[in-house]
Amino acid sequence: MVCLIVIFQGPMMNAQFVAHDDSLQTSANTDLPDLMNRLFGIAEGKLHHCFFSSGLSFYGISEIPVIQENLGPEEVMLEYSLTETHMTIFIISKAVFSIHQQALGPEFWKTIAAFRRKIRLADFQELVSLSHKLYLVLVAPAKQVLQGKKHLIVIPGKELLSVPFEALIVENCMLGKIPQFNQCHYLILDFEITYQFSAGQWIEARYRPPWSAGKENAFPEIDFAGFSPGSYQNPAINPLPFAQKELVSIAELFSQKGLTACLRLEACSSKDLFKEISERSRIIHFASHSHFNHDHPEFKGIVFWEYQPYSGILTPDNGILSAGEVESLAIKADLIVLNACASGSVSDMDNVRVISLPLGFVQAGAKNVLSTLWNVTDRLANEIMLGFYRKWLSGKTFSTALREVKLELIRCRETALPTIWASYMLIGQ
Amino acid sequence: MIQIVNNLLNMIEILKMAEWIDRYNEGDLSTIEHRQFSEMISRHPVLRAEVKLDQEIIRMIEDEDVLELVQKLEKIRKSPEKSMHGYSFLMLAASILALTTIGLFTLLFIHTRDEPYSMMARDEKPVPARPVSSGKTLLYLDLSKTTKRISPPACREMAKNRQLIARYQPLPELELLIGSSIRADAFHLFSPKPRLSLPGGSTILFQWDPVPEISNCSLEIIDNTGKVLSTIFLPNGDRFVLDTDYLGKGLIYWKLIMDEEIISLGSVTLM
Numbered sequence: 173m174v175c176l177i178v179i180f181q182g183p184m185m186n187a188q189f190v191a192h193d194d195s196l197q198t199s200a201n202t203d204l205p206d207l208m209n210r211l212f213g214i215a216e217g218k219l220h221h222c223f224f225s226s227g228l229s230f231y232g233i234s235e236i237p238v239i240q241e242n243l244g245p246e247e248v249m250l251e252y253s254l255t256e257t258h259m260t261i262f263i264i265s266k267a268v269f270s271i272h273q274q275a276l277g278p279e280f281w282k283t284i285a286a287f288r289r290k291i292r293l294a295d296f297q298e299l300v301s302l303s304h305k306l307y308l309v310l311v312a313p314a315k316q317v318l319q320g321k322k323h324l325i326v327i328p329g330k331e332l333l334s335v336p337f338e339a340l341i342v343e344n345c346m347l348g349k350i351p352q353f354n355q356c357h358y359l360i361l362d363f364e365i366t367y368q369f370s371a372g373q374w375i376e377a378r379y380r381p382p383w384s385a386g387k388e389n390a391f392p393e394i395d396f397a398g399f400s401p402g403s404y405q406n407p408a409i410n411p412l413p414f415a416q417k418e419l420v421s422i423a424e425l426f427s428q429k430g431l432t433a434c435l436r437l438e439a440c441s442s443k444d445l446f447k448e449i450s451e452r453s454r455i456i457h458f459a460s461h462s463h464f465n466h467d468h469p470e471f472k473g474i475v476f477w478e479y480q481p482y483s484g485i486l487t488p489d490n491g492i493l494s495a496g497e498v499e500s501l502a503i504k505a506d507l508i509v510l511n512a513c514a515s516g517s518v519s520d521m522d523n524v525r526v527i528s529l530p531l532g533f534v535q536a537g538a539k540n541v542l543s544t545l546w547n548v549t550d551r552l553a554n555e556i557m558l559g560f561y562r563k564w565l566s567g568k569t570f571s572t573a574l575r576e577v578k579l580e581l582i583r584c585r586e587t588a589l590p591t592i593w594a595s596y597m598l599i600g601q
Numbered sequence: 602m603i604q605i606v607n608n609l610l611n612m613i614e615i616l617k618m619a620e621w622i623d624r625y626n627e628g629d630l631s632t633i634e635h636r637q638f639s640e641m642i643s644r645h646p647v648l649r650a651e652v653k654l655d656q657e658i659i660r661m662i663e664d665e666d667v668l669e670l671v672q673k674l675e676k677i678r679k680s681p682e683k684s685m686h687g688y689s690f691l692m693l694a695a696s697i698l699a700l701t702t703i704g705l706f707t708l709l710f711i712h713t714r715d716e717p718y719s720m721m722a723r724d725e726k727p728v729p730a731r732p733v734s735s736g737k738t739l740l741y742l743d744l745s746k747t748t749k750r751i752s753p754p755a756c757r758e759m760a761k762n763r764q765l766i767a768r769y770q771p772l773p774e775l776e777l778l779i780g781s782s783i784r785a786d787a788f789h790l791f792s793p794k795p796r797l798s799l800p801g802g803s804t805i806l807f808q809w810d811p812v813p814e815i816s817n818c819s820l821e822i823i824d825n826t827g828k829v830l831s832t833i834f835l836p837n838g839d840r841f842v843l844d845t846d847y848l849g850k851g852l853i854y855w856k857l858i859m860d861e862e863i864i865s866l867g868s869v870t871l872m
Contacts (some may be wrong), residue, residue: 226849287863289861291741292861292863293821293856293858293861293862293863294775294778294863294866295827295829296774296827296828296857297827297828297829330764350772350774350826350827351634352631354631355631355632402784409786410782410786410789411782412782412784414781415784435687459784460784461703461784461785461786462784462785462786463786464785464860465785466860475786479786511784512784512785513783513784513785513862514785514862546862547783547784547785547863547864548783548784549777549778549781549782549783549784550781550782550783550784551777551781552781553784554778585774586773586774586776586777587775587777588774589774589775591778592777592778
């Protein structure tokens with residue numbers, strides 16, 4: 173296995189290079205383009221393409237100092253670029269930029285597939301060992317840079333977008349026949365973890381003007397806008413008794429803090445009404461069903477009241493809010509919560525484009541999107557979100573609030589299974 | 602009266618310690634508990650002997666030869682080392698028997714209910730469940746308080762009961778996933794109820810709303826340790842009948858899986 177680690181410290185042109193490959197040993201202060209050429213054996217002009225054309229990321233080498241400038245002292249960014257045979261990890265902190273490359277065999281892809289399957293299906297067999305194996309490949313190479321850091325910004329790339337890094341296990345926790353999931357050393361115990369689609373989007377979101385900077389809609393009129401069509405009154409939609417309770421309880425929490433909340437339940441939970449208030453809301457929360465269409469992934473989305481399942485060809489008026497539709501909106505929200513099944517899953521349109529509802533919201537202007545990687549139960553989805561808002565309203569950031577809720581779940585054996593808590597991922601700041 | 606209360610308190614203490622010994626020998630203690638208990642064992646020779654005795658009983662239970670089992674039990678009972686702790690063996694046996702009875706009744710009570718799991722009240726905070734065990738205090742076992750001997754056949758019976766009970770132990774990791782609908786517009790399952798109690802060998806009807814887009818649907822049957830017993834690929838249609846003949850008695854869980862996602866999860870207690 174070829175393993176390369178390149179560490180750049182301080183100004184980029186005074187790079188310090190550490191190679192774990194004899195053929196690439198070089199001295200300090202190597203010229204960067206020359207180093208890259210030797211490292212990857214490609215012409216200088218193709219460097220950007222080679223490094224950052226994973227389909228999601230669009231920044232260049234020259235922007236790494238900008239990223240470093242924006243990173244906090246306790247933050248580390250890990251960007252992954254995978255091909256079938258190789259993985260490159262870009263490890264960026266305020267002071268260090270390093271590149272780790274290693275060969276990938278079929279075993280890696282099998283591990284990824286098995287881990288994804290087992291975690292979403294609550295399958296105990298080998299879940300711990302698979303999770304630990306992935307930790308060793310995906311995170312352990314950055315161990316040195318991660319020392320003393322508290323926040324991981326993960327840019328997983330298309331292939332790893334459905335891997336919950338929080339649930340990666342740092343040390344094995346098999347005690348007896350059944351894994352003690354409440355005793356495992358998950359990565360989330362050490363770090364607050366957020367995700368990004370690309371470093372470029374992360375930077376862009378940092379410089380996005382706050383609410384007060386605009387001429388129109390200077391402040392959000394609504395602090396919390398909640399949508400839930402699931403009830404016993406619409407035969408087209410399977411009832412979700414906890415979804416409406418969830419919104420009502422959250423609205424109460426907001427009103428206790430003197431914040432405005434606007435709930436759109438039942439027939440009021442229409443797509444048109446959502447579009448009407450989407451530009452004026454600070455937090456938009458969906459507690460609904462997800463719709464999946466394997467033949468037409470472009471129609472995957474969140475279900476509204478008008479939803480008519482299995483009515484033939486889907487049209488824009490089918491009551492489903494799809495990623496494509498979201499992209500065209502102008503959203504200024506600080507947070508979008510997609511509390512539905514697998515709302516953060518990614519579908520491949522072709523080898524270039526991906527379809528993802530969170531990506532659509534980010535491109536529409538949302539600063540943070542909280543979504544799920546696999547199916548969630550109505551009851552637990554309600555409980556987790558209530559815990560999240562309670563913590564956020566007590567002054568925590570979105571990522572801290574989510575992490576603390578997950579840690580609480582991990583502490584109890586009944587809720588410690590990663591299937592329950594690792595589904596939720598926060599994309600954003 | 603005071604004597605009765607004292608005896609009762611002693612019995613409770615012994616029952617608790619027997620539970621700790623069982624959990625220790627079956628590897629069910631958490632890291633912290635394991636450490637605490639190991640320290641206790643190293644400090645108390647009487648407890649150490651009890652733990653060892655329990656280990657030997659477990660080992661023997663796995664042995665199928667009944668005569669050999671009786672002989673081995675007799676040998677242990679008569680051995681000089683063990684004879685020092687004859688009373689303790691008696692108390693351990695008594696406590697296991699009492700535990701077995703209490704546990705059996707509790708489990709039967711829990712698993713004959715059909716209503717959804719009530720651990721998480723609808724309007725309560727999340728994360729009910731038992732607290733972290735780090736603060737748990739271990740109790741001391743006073744082995745001098747036993748008064749009766751117990752015969753090997755009775756011990757064997759207890760062991761059988763314990764094995765039976767183990768098959769009905771719920772798997773905490775899955776309990777909260779039972780019965781709640783999911784937030785995906787998959788299909789709607791009419792039958793069975795999320796928690797069922799049936800005589801062993803019964804059939805279970807799985808029936809759902811027929812939908813045209815159903816694909817890659819399977820039913821996974823797992824035991825109460827999380828081990829997958831079988832995976833059945835479901836045919837197109839709107840129903841499937843599961844024959845439980847091959848499953849034996851105990852608590853099983855079923856997962857309905859569509860396109861690599863759980864769409865429903867339930868449990869069946871086969872009596």
